[in-house]
Amino acid sequence: MLSGKEKISIRQAVLLFLTVISSPAIRIVPVFAAQAAEEAAWLAPIVAAFVLFLIVLVWNRIYIKYKNDSLMHIYSDIAGKFTGKFLSIIYLLWVTLLVSMYVRYFAVRLVGSIYPDTNQSIFIISILLLVAYVMRYGLVTLARLNEVVLPMFVLTFFIIFIILTPYLQVKFLIPVTYKSILPVINAGMGIAGILSYYTFLFVIGDAINNKESIKRIGTQATIFIMVNQILLIVVTVGSFSYFVIKRSQSPLLIAVKQISLFNTLEKIESVVVAIWVFSDFILICFFSILALKIIKSVFGLSDERPLISIYMISIYFLALYIANAVFELERLSSYIIIPGDFILGFIIPVIMLAIGKIRKKI
Amino acid sequence: MIYLIILVIILSFIEIKRMEEKQQKKEIVVYLGLAVIGLALGFLYLSNPYRTSLAQHILSLIGQEF
Numbered sequence: 235m236l237s238g239k240e241k242i243s244i245r246q247a248v249l250l251f252l253t254v255i256s257s258p259a260i261r262i263v264p265v266f267a268a269q270a271a272e273e274a275a276w277l278a279p280i281v282a283a284f285v286l287f288l289i290v291l292v293w294n295r296i297y298i299k300y301k302n303d304s305l306m307h308i309y310s311d312i313a314g315k316f317t318g319k320f321l322s323i324i325y326l327l328w329v330t331l332l333v334s335m336y337v338r339y340f341a342v343r344l345v346g347s348i349y350p351d352t353n354q355s356i357f358i359i360s361i362l363l364l365v366a367y368v369m370r371y372g373l374v375t376l377a378r379l380n381e382v383v384l385p386m387f388v389l390t391f392f393i394i395f396i397i398l399t400p401y402l403q404v405k406f407l408i409p410v411t412y413k414s415i416l417p418v419i420n421a422g423m424g425i426a427g428i429l430s431y432y433t434f435l436f437v438i439g440d441a442i443n444n445k446e447s448i449k450r451i452g453t454q455a456t457i458f459i460m461v462n463q464i465l466l467i468v469v470t471v472g473s474f475s476y477f478v479i480k481r482s483q484s485p486l487l488i489a490v491k492q493i494s495l496f497n498t499l500e501k502i503e504s505v506v507v508a509i510w511v512f513s514d515f516i517l518i519c520f521f522s523i524l525a526l527k528i529i530k531s532v533f534g535l536s537d538e539r540p541l542i543s544i545y546m547i548s549i550y551f552l553a554l555y556i557a558n559a560v561f562e563l564e565r566l567s568s569y570i571i572i573p574g575d576f577i578l579g580f581i582i583p584v585i586m587l588a589i590g591k592i593r594k595k596i
Numbered sequence: 597m598i599y600l601i602i603l604v605i606i607l608s609f610i611e612i613k614r615m616e617e618k619q620q621k622k623e624i625v626v627y628l629g630l631a632v633i634g635l636a637l638g639f640l641y642l643s644n645p646y647r648t649s650l651a652q653h654i655l656s657l658i659g660q661e662f
Contacts, residue, residue, distance in 0.1 A: 533626050540611045540623055544630045547604065551637035555650050562651040569660055 241443045246377040248455045257513035264485040268476035270421035274414035279463035281422020286429040290452030292583045297445045305436040306531040312590045326528040333521045334552035340514040362546045387509045402472040427572035430579020437524045600638045
């Protein structure tokens, strides 16, 4: 069992979750919502928040019984050792795919936004070296770093929203009719794929304290995310219309690029890039920690830290091999990653809860 | 390619020495497994960086061709 010093609180874990989803959310949420729900895109986060709330309830129910266990242990106990190990390996492969994809997105984004004509390998090596260094200090350090920096970025985002308000045009956000219901649900389910990362928090469930607050803190996070994502869609779709946003790669970046305040405050897109870089760093660190925790659990290791460097080498080549162009990454996200996240983050925990109930384990 | 092999050998030497001191035998086996995977991925990528990507392979499984 882990000592108190090696554990984080559920509040810190949920703050990590907020940072982890912010990078994919900035990239995917406006585009996905605009593609599926057009003018009614800004309603899609309500559906996604409902799904997240269900995930929170599922984990709240599971952790009434399993107070100090990780997701891998819970699955093994509910579904049997073989199925538990099999699911753990699926989660390991998936998390490794996610790490390599987000590492590549990180490099692509920097090259595409502020460092054109630069070799992507430079950014990939830089982030992996930094991640490997921070991972030596463990989850607690990462959670504390995130706790300090996240509020500053949240404040920055709200300031950006206020500055962008004069550029908004209500005509881009209406009409919303009963015909919007199905497209909004469709868009919401896509966004829910990202929010399903909430489940991945419990890979380190044994390192999270006071889980009796899962429901309360999870509900607060759900409302926060819903408001945040609605604002994100309003500033992007409301500035340029769904028609432009659904074809763009970095909608928030192009929205921020138009900011000009009395010809003095300009070029503040670098702030958005800074938020992205920080979010990507936390995300890559977090998923790498998860991958090594799963390896530790599957092979029954006493320490996973010696594996950090060699795992990072594998991730470097996987990040380069995963796609030849940004379009491949985007298609991989839309057709494979989002549905896969939804299955591993929502459907499997629900199935486990049902099996647990039937077998009277929960 | 040769630089990759040298890097993996140096890293493996340092880490395995530390693990041996702590008598972490299982960790050494898993480390070697990961080293083989890392080398295999490295050979796969470096032998032809423009080969069909993993995304293309996965997408072709669900009928999404480029």
